[in-house]
Amino acid sequence: MPGAQGGAARCGAHARIAASRQPTQKGRNPVQPGIQQAPFAQLPDGAQVQVFTLANAAGMTVRILDFGGIITEIHVPDRDGVFADVALGFNTLEPYRGDSPYFGALIGRYGNRIAAGRFTLDGQDFALPVNNGKNHLHGGVPGFDRVQWRSRIEGDELVLDYRSPDGEQGYPGTLDASVRYRLTADNEIVVRFSAVTDRATPVNLTQHSYFNLAGGGNILDHELTIDADTFVPIDAGSIPLGNLAPVAGTPFDFRVPRPIGARIDEADEQLRNGGGYDHCFVLNKPAPGAMSRAARVRDPGSGRVLELFTQEPGVQFYSGNFLDGSLAGKGRVYAYRSGFCLEPQHFPDSPNQPAFPNTILRPGEVYATESRFRFSIEP
Template identity: 75%
Template sequence: MRTAITQAPFGELPDGEAITQFTLTNANGLVAKIIDFGGIITELHAPDREGRLADVVLGFDTLEPYLGDSPYFGALIGRYGNRIAKGRFTLDGREYQLPTNNGNNHLHGGAPGFDKVKWTATVDGDSLRLDYRSVDGEQGYPGNLDATVTYQLLDTNELVVRFSAVTDKATPVNLTQHSYFNLAVVGGTSGDILGHVLTIDADTFVAIDAESIPTGALSPVTGTPFDFRMPRPIGERIGQPDKQLRHGQGYDHNFALNKPDGKAMTRAAHVCEPGTGRVLELFTEEPGVQFYSGNFLDGSLTGKGRTYEYRSGFCLEPQHFPDSPNQPHFPNVILRPGEVYQTESRFRFSVVESAEK
């Protein structure tokens, strides 16, 4: 059976433009719902070890909360995922100033970024294609950037996210997907994510300062709360008196993945929720993954019958490193005319029959 894609209205923008929700369903009953505003994954239903489906991503029932100050629930992020120090970078001898929407720094492409625009949606067989042109000067970035994102739900219970982009001027590009997950959901309730057992295939992580800007160092995880090379509960060491944890107010760091073959697709992370048996694995071609432990969720947001309390969702955002335009020793993020930006990530869902330790 090929993945079925249906569509339904999902509200209107303030100017009256209609937003559509697309529902992808695979042969196993796994369901992903995506809207053409921000390319947002509004729902993702995955089974537990008893075969019970539940929505394992944070989000809202209606469009209006996504138009407001949503913490990037489920959204596509661009032009540049993560932070750029003071919103400034120099490219080919010219300095560019981007808006600072995160204290002194630029975050997730500005306001609005790609999470707050309508994409042009096309159903292409068993895939949903989203296109957006970011015009020259949008949020301060140089060049007209034509970005395409394709979502595909496979019968292997993998949600595939493919990014591509071309530009007519050199520009930084770092696109990512920003879903918040909670694999403990049963009957619409979940709790926090601190008992989820996490593995990240990274020997080092990007050290940050008090404003979450990279210091430039890749710090070894050995002997620190950032060592997830073997499975560890997220909450096991999150409260330790560690300077990096203080800077992120928990985990909000980019892990430099062990990539012996460079851009090759590798498994970046594995998460298991012992109670439900749900497993999420992230495979990516990206050099890094931003692990965020929901430190700024505070119970002020509600959606889909849930209140999003402190650390009730985690993010695994495949991407390049933060502030790379100002860190020449980090992997390159500059896309030039004639080049094609291409990257793929896969979120694979499965279950284990008994609790993993």
């Protein structure tokens, strides 16, 4: 899902062309398994931002900041054993504090949009700042993506905690949120969210990494599968219309593998409203809250595969429609549709949509959800 970005200019580069811009190496990454911590940058108030490197015995490495809980790098091999960084991001802190479209960040209190920045809860009206046209997006500015989290290492997990005070960005109640990152021996990035509140409040936390499994170029030939029979239609402001629509017979049918770019430019009202894909897909679940495979993406050129498993009822698929070449980092220019997002979450604007699954957390309840991003290779 985009931030408040400007217009987009097309980039016709094939996904494999720019892969050579990324530092690659054959064989295992020379990082010891476990979690290592190092200074990354200093904030204007003097606080030190730390970077944590998670590595496993297979050579996969993931780098995460305690600022915004941002995943800055994900190094995985292709079918020839050549490692590349498949996450969009930056080498330095300043772009993340600037106009970054949420690259790699934790999102809260509410991922996705809330219409007109307003909702009513228990008979009281609340107003949130609008930062995406007329709407509230991803918790406002600053949201959880632009604050420093308290960090610690517990065994094989990086634990990040943040206390969001009552009234922050207009939300009621003090929310204590925690995120646990873990890299498994099976090349899975496990993300576990939990939160408690002292007053009823909307909560919809998610992880907002952008991926390019080729390591560069566009993502239009990546083959996508989403286990969803329906999706959430939106208006021109990306606010849900209130109903669910079947994917059958539309460009939103990814129940079997299809290239992302196969139908992205068709004359379809929903594609026009999103500028491409920027929609929440309603996942087929054996039971509410069950962990299941939501999506699978394969890059035919490199053989890299990403699978998303989640307990969330939906996944926002975003095809990088507002990337326009104005941002660059780690030796890459982030051009039109050069990255995709799979954001596990509840549905957008749920506080104003009574038919959607509940997103209100109340005192005495524990918000808890887990998602897994699994990387593999297809020969």
